[in-house]
Amino acid sequence: MPRPAVPSVSLMISTYNWKQALALVLRSVAGQSRLPDEVIIADDGSREDTGQLLRDIARGFPVPLRHVWQPDDGFRLARCRNRGIAAARSEYLIQLDGDMILHRHFVADHLRLARPGHFLQGTRIRTTETETARLLGGGEPNFGWSVDAYFRTENDRSTYHFGRRHHTLRLPWLARIKARSSGHPMGCNVSFWREDLLRVNGYDERMQGYGSEDLELDLRLRNAGLKRSQIKFAALALHLEHRSVAPPDPSDPDLPNNRLLDEARREGRVRSTQGLDNHLMDFTQAPPDLRVQEAVRA
Numbered sequence: 445m446p447r448p449a450v451p452s453v454s455l456m457i458s459t460y461n462w463k464q465a466l467a468l469v470l471r472s473v474a475g476q477s478r479l480p481d482e483v484i485i486a487d488d489g490s491r492e493d494t495g496q497l498l499r500d501i502a503r504g505f506p507v508p509l510r511h512v513w514q515p516d517d518g519f520r521l522a523r524c525r526n527r528g529i530a531a532a533r534s535e536y537l538i539q540l541d542g543d544m545i546l547h548r549h550f551v552a553d554h555l556r557l558a559r560p561g562h563f564l565q566g567t568r569i570r571t572t573e574t575e576t577a578r579l580l581g582g583g584e585p586n587f588g589w590s591v592d593a594y595f596r597t598e599n600d601r602s603t604y605h606f607g608r609r610h611h612t613l614r615l616p617w618l619a620r621i622k623a624r625s626s627g628h629p630m631g632c633n634v635s636f637w638r639e640d641l642l643r644v645n646g647y648d649e650r651m652q653g654y655g656s657e658d659l660e661l662d663l664r665l666r667n668a669g670l671k672r673s674q675i676k677f678a679a680l681a682l683h684l685e686h687r688s689v690a691p692p693d694p695s696d697p698d699l700p701n702n703r704l705l706d707e708a709r710r711e712g713r714v715r716s717t718q719g720l721d722n723h724l725m726d727f728t729q730a731p732p733d734l735r736v737q738e739a740v741r742a
Contacts, residue, residue, distance in 0.1 A: 486528030489516025627674030631658030646720025
């Protein structure tokens with residue numbers, strides 16, 4: 445069956461106990477030139493204050509806002525995202541983290557570049573500590589050449605420098621050209637056809653703790669015959685700076701998640717054995733739209 449020319453789209457935002465950042469992300473979502481058909485908050489066990497924030501925001505939110513929460517039992521991002529995917533009701537899914545402030549054409553850019561047989565890998569603009577504080581204090585997001593952010597150089601991938609500012613520009617014509625290249629896996633800004641995620645059974649939930657769940661999913665999607673297309677000069681997003689929970693060397697082959705990644709690579713695996721199908725029956729109906737709940741309370 446051919447896909448629709450303009451697919452419906454779910455925007456899935458993963459979060460954990462940073463409601464101030466999440467509020468900024470949702471404000472940028474509400475201002476999109478092409479609104480998503482629904483927003484799903486995939487919550488890895490945040491405190492009740494995050495739920496209260498979402499109920500407050502829901503009162504004036506322009507599209508269905510759904511909160512998919514799981515108990516806090518350690519870093520379980522793979523499971524958290526699978527639950528969000530299972531809850532989604534659209535043909536296309538855009539995935540981002542709850543510390544990414546979106547350019548107003550972010551959703552439109554993902555949809556403009558979406559095509560069968562591909563998934564899209566976007567990037568992030570990593571704001572400095574000073575700029576992050578300004579944004580959290582209510583400052584307006586600044587996209588473009590003058591943004592206060594860190595950038596890597598081609599010859600030094602471990603240290604951030606002030607340079608390479610051309611990646612902060614939105615140039616849709618150039619984005620189409622760049623989409624022919626493959627990009628680098630990064631789960632904070634990526635989009636898929638939902639049926640492709642169902643085909644590979646989503647994330648591998650054996651992966652717990654920080655790291656590599658996005659690399660492993662990327663590998664299995666490509667093993668399934670899909671192509672990763674890079675997004676540059678479009679779908680811009682500011683990443684709020686924060687303390688990382690990453691281990692000293694995230695690529696250490698002895699880390700449990702990296703062992704699972706290597707196992708999937710060696711086996712040429714396509715489907716995860718513990719994945720998305722664990723949750724599909726939990727969401728035979730869409731999770732409640734918080735806007736409706738708030739209207740009833742009012």
